Amino acid sequence: MVSLVFLHGSVHPGLALLFYADPGSGMLIWQLATAAALGLLFYARTFLRKIRLLRQTRALKQNPEQPAAER
């Protein structure tokens, strides 16, 4: 969610980029942003695996006698 807030902030006209740099927070924000992206990757991968499994199950039901290599 922090990554979404950041994206929103980057187009907001009121965004204040300060001269003061809070040491350490930048790296933590980056870490959380990458964690959010990795979370999306995880869900995408899980979703694709489910789709693949569903297709295999359907194919098996339609052709129960066909060897796996030929499907």
Added chain:
Amino acid sequence: MSASREGLLDLRSDDRAVRPTAVSFRDPGGRVVIADGHAFRVVDPDYQETITSFLASPLSSELVEREMLINTRIVEDRELREQLIRIAMPQCPQALVLEHEHISFPTYPYEWPPEMLYAAGELTLDLMERLLPENLVLKDASPYNILYRGPKPVFIDLLSIEKRAVEDSTWLAYAQFTRTFICPLLADKYFGVRLDQTFRIYRDGLQPEQVFRMSGMMRKLHPALLTSISLPALLSRMDPNRYQTIYQPRQRRSAELASFILERQLRGLRRKLKAAKPAAARKSSWADYEEQEAQKERNLPAKKTFVERAIKEHGPGRVLDIGCNRGYFSLLAAKAGCSVIAIDQDPVVVGQLWRLAAQEKLDVLPLVTDITRPTAGLGWRNTETRGFLDRARGSFQCVLMLAVIHHMLVTERIPLEQILQLAAELTTDMLIIEFVPPDDSMFRLITRGNDRLYEYLNRELFEDLSSKYFVIERTEQVGDSGRRLYQMRRARVA
């Protein structure tokens, strides 16, 4: 004292008093006590369960066997335990007391060449990858958690290991790892900021913002710096008041998701560390010195024979090689069974020596140290880390000073007698030293025309001054040069 099966010493002595030379204070979970050549850790009762269960686990034994983790045992001796608790943690009489294998010559990141800091960073990530499947994590990631045993890094801070919440995907030490390993390596690689400069001033490494300020516009976009330096530096300029929640712990929906995130972030850190890896073929003014001297010096075989004979007569022991350059004689001593500390002021040659020693598995620990300006004790009240001379005095059975004293005399203007006095403090027994006369070509090169300042210097004076501290056992001229090698023993004061 006798060696236990674990390789740790049992303290058996009629005098049972523990005399601490150092007690740490930064970690709230425990205190390290260095006493009588032993390293103890007194652990707060709140951390005992994690430590004892980890020590009893197969993972702990595996990591010790692979020489990644320091060998540790629980101290059962009641009297010893009570003494140590009184010294380190008197408010917790039920504290756990551990004894670690003692690494006799501790070293610090500001003495390491970039190659050694890189290896320490790799060890930290390797350890994290082994701990994660056991639901453990390192609570901090600092090069001060690592010491070197010869050329091999070993993790010593057992209290860093703690249980992690399985749904927590945040490694709190991520930023510290970046600050203390990646940023200093990048600053060294791309901007020539030496590690000794960085770590002597900044105990906790460099912030991305500091490296960001060193970079030009194009460098800011360099792939090695973009995600380690530029983006975090820019993000740190955002209004911190908006994002106070970033410091809150995060729980994911599943342990599998949290592990997935952590594993991939560790892989990302490994790629960033690799991007900061020092190049193998770096150049410096001293990197070609030994080779040039060897090419000029037809006398190297004779020098080698002299040193080999001296070391063989003396037997294996601890050797300090001062001004080691690429470590020809350090490696020679190590191959003869000695444990060698090799020092030179140039991080490039020290790094090259470390690569060789690590590759050939020789007991050589090379350090970036200028003997004419050695590190002093640093940290709180100058006691958190010990100065080089404090660690080195009386720690070596043999000191080598080959092709180095003329540099100390001329470039650093150290008086000859003081050089010999220092050598006598550093060695407990033998000194192998090379006298370079003022008419030597290298000597004349470094005097830059001020030869007259060294007209007083001759062999007789050198031997006369040496005899105040040493007995000359053997001397030989180095081939057809004017240089002479000396094998000396420390004179015993009556």
